Amino acid sequence: MGLEFDANKPIYLQLIHRISSEIVRGDKREGEKLPSVREYAVEVGVNTNTISRVYRELELLQIVTTKRGQGTFVTEDVNRLTRLREEMKQEQIKQFIMDMQEMGFSINEMLEGIMNNGSEGQ
Amino acid sequence: MGLEFDANKPIYLQLIHRISSEIVRGDKREGEKLPSVREYAVEVGVNTNTISRVYRELELLQIVTTKRGQGTFVTEDVNRLTRLREEMKQEQIKQFIMDMQEMGFSINEMLEGIMNNGSEGQ
DNA sequence: ATCAGTGTACTATTTAACTATAACACTAAT
DNA sequence: ATTAGTGTTATAGTTAAATAGTACACTGAT
Numbered sequence: 001m002g003l004e005f006d007a008n009k010p011i012y013l014q015l016i017h018r019i020s021s022e023i024v025r026g027d028k029r030e031g032e033k034l035p036s037v038r039e040y041a042v043e044v045g046v047n048t049n050t051i052s053r054v055y056r057e058l059e060l061l062q063i064v065t066t067k068r069g070q071g072t073f074v075t076e077d078v079n080r081l082t083r084l085r086e087e088m089k090q091e092q093i094k095q096f097i098m099d100m101q102e103m104g105f106s107i108n109e110m111l112e113g114i115m116n117n118g119s120e121g122q
Numbered sequence: 123m124g125l126e127f128d129a130n131k132p133i134y135l136q137l138i139h140r141i142s143s144e145i146v147r148g149d150k151r152e153g154e155k156l157p158s159v160r161e162y163a164v165e166v167g168v169n170t171n172t173i174s175r176v177y178r179e180l181e182l183l184q185i186v187t188t189k190r191g192q193g194t195f196v197t198e199d200v201n202r203l204t205r206l207r208e209e210m211k212q213e214q215i216k217q218f219i220m221d222m223q224e225m226g227f228s229i230n231e232m233l234e235g236i237m238n239n240g241s242e243g244q
Numbered sequence: 245a246t247c248a249g250t251g252t253a254c255t256a257t258t259t260a261a262c263t264a265t266a267a268c269a270c271t272a273a274t
Numbered sequence: 275a276t277t278a279g280t281g282t283t284a285t286a287g288t289t290a291a292a293t294a295g296t297a298c299a300c301t302g303a304t
Contacts, residue, residue: 008135010291025226036250047293052252069250069301088225093235096218103210104147107236113215114232132261158280169263174282191271191280 011046015054020063023074024085034064034072133168137176142185145196146207156186156194 005011022028035043037051044051055072058064062080066072075081100110127133144150157165159173166173177194180186184202188194197203222232 008132010130012291013130021221021224021226025224037252038250049253049294050292053291055251066251067301068252068299071250085225089222089227089231089235090239092218092221092225093232093239096214097236097239099214100211102143102147103207103214104143105211109211110215110236111233113211114219114229114236117212117215117219134261159282160280170281171264171283172262175261177281188281189271190269190282193280 012050012053012057015044015046015051016057016061019054019058020061020084020088023063023081024088028074030074030078030081031076032074034074036071134172134175134179137166137168137173138179138183141176141180142183142206142210145185145203146210150196152196152200152203153198154196156196158193 005014019028019034028034034040034055037048037055041048041051055064055066059066059072061084062077063075063084064072065075097107097110105113127136141150141156150156156162156177159170159177163170163173177186177188181188181194183206184199185197185206186194187197219229219232227235
């Protein structure tokens with residue numbers, strides 16, 4: 001196995017984002033168990049310590065709960081997940097607009113660009 | 123001085139993006155001289171070698187031309203700059219759509235999100 | 245009590261980015 | 275020829291991310 005990573009960003013950050021996305025889009029539901037650190041490490045082809053760090057940071061963000069000896073689970077707190085979805089959406093949009101404006105593109109150019117590319121990618 | 127950097131991405135990549143943006147939005151014109159490596163290093167508070175690396179990579183991308191003994195200049199090739207603008211725009215949009223779809227958002231949610239946030243930020 | 249499965253912790257090593265410092269090489273002007 | 279300003283190169287050291295390997299600690303079931 002071994003998924004692909006962007007060599008310019010820390011793997012643990014990419015994994016945090018990946019898992020958060022899976023939860024936000026409903027691929028992983030509240031209370032669902034994540035793979036064990038060893039299992040997930042093998043699956044994505046990284047070291048156990050890296051996964052351990054990912055789970056630890058996700059717990060700080062209150063996105064997962066760790067039960068020692070049992071595993072790591074998506075939080076049961078549905079409110080938290082609703083907020084997370086909104087936070088991630090807003091952050092992504094904010095960053096996109098900032099980057100595009102930094103390059104001198106107008107809001108209209110952004111909207112058009114998304115409509116043109118979006119029809120194929122959807 | 124010392125501008126701010128995102129601690130999670132290499133400084134040299136952030137600078138490449140920053141300079142490219144300045145060129146694409148017309149803040150730096152074709153043929154315009156960039157600051158010398160030493161000057162720019164002091165300005166942004168990093169090491170000379172880091173700026174040297176930035177200029178070297180920008181030259182590989184054919185965005186700037188280096189004239190040894192004289193300095194580093196934005197390319198005179200206007201076609202290249204036009205292409206660059208389009209490339210950066212498309213890349214940004216593609217990445218945005220991918221990230222948003224990964225989180226389960228629809229094209230309509232993207233468009234609405236941008237229209238709502240854009241009015242303030244514009 | 246034992247065992248399999250879980251997260252946690254520690255030490256040592258490697259790699260890439262960045263830094264500090266210094267020297268080198270080219271160009272234009274004097 | 276010299277000088278000031280430019281990019282380039284090289285060595286050495288620091289830091290953070292990631293790795294490998296190992297051991298520890300907790301839980302639930304047998």
